[in-house]
Amino acid sequence: MVRTSLLSVLLVSALGLSACMSPPTGLDVTLKHPTAQKHYQAEIKPLDEPIALNKLHAWEIRLTQPSGQPISGAKIAVDGGMPQHHHGLPTQPRVTKELGDGRYLIEGMKFSMSGWWESS
Numbered sequence: 001m002v003r004t005s006l007l008s009v010l011l012v013s014a015l016g017l018s019a020c021m022s023p024p025t026g027l028d029v030t031l032k033h034p035t036a037q038k039h040y041q042a043e044i045k046p047l048d049e050p051i052a053l054n055k056l057h058a059w060e061i062r063l064t065q066p067s068g069q070p071i072s073g074a075k076i077a078v079d080g081g082m083p084q085h086h087h088g089l090p091t092q093p094r095v096t097k098e099l100g101d102g103r104y105l106i107e108g109m110k111f112s113m114s115g116w117w118e119s120s
């Protein structure tokens with residue numbers, strides 16, 4: 001099982017950030033990180049942009065060795081939530097397809113509000 005370090009996604013909808021809390025400054029919102037044990041690199045990207053609130057959408061994750069060699073046959077668990085609200089993802093996204101070249105399709109992702117989301 002591959003566990004990536006936390007990837008932060010800042011979702012700013014047309015409504016702007018919800019008034020309750022603003023995200024911390026200096027947040028790393030790059031979508032490419034080493035995995036927790038630093039054995040692999042993980043890069044995620046949404047397949048539909050801009051990301052719509054409260055709509056299911058898909059992401060792609062690409063796993064490589066530090067050398068750039070793609071990794072096939074990985075088991076990937078998707079989890080996440082909003083650190084400032086102490087709630088998780090509203091859905092249980094999962095990898096549904098291996099796309100080749102180290103890429104995997106993640107379906108069932110949904111953000112229920114704008115703000116700071118983290119996935120691991």
Ligand SMILES: [Cu+2]
Binds near residue numbers: 087113
């Ligand atoms: Cu929230």
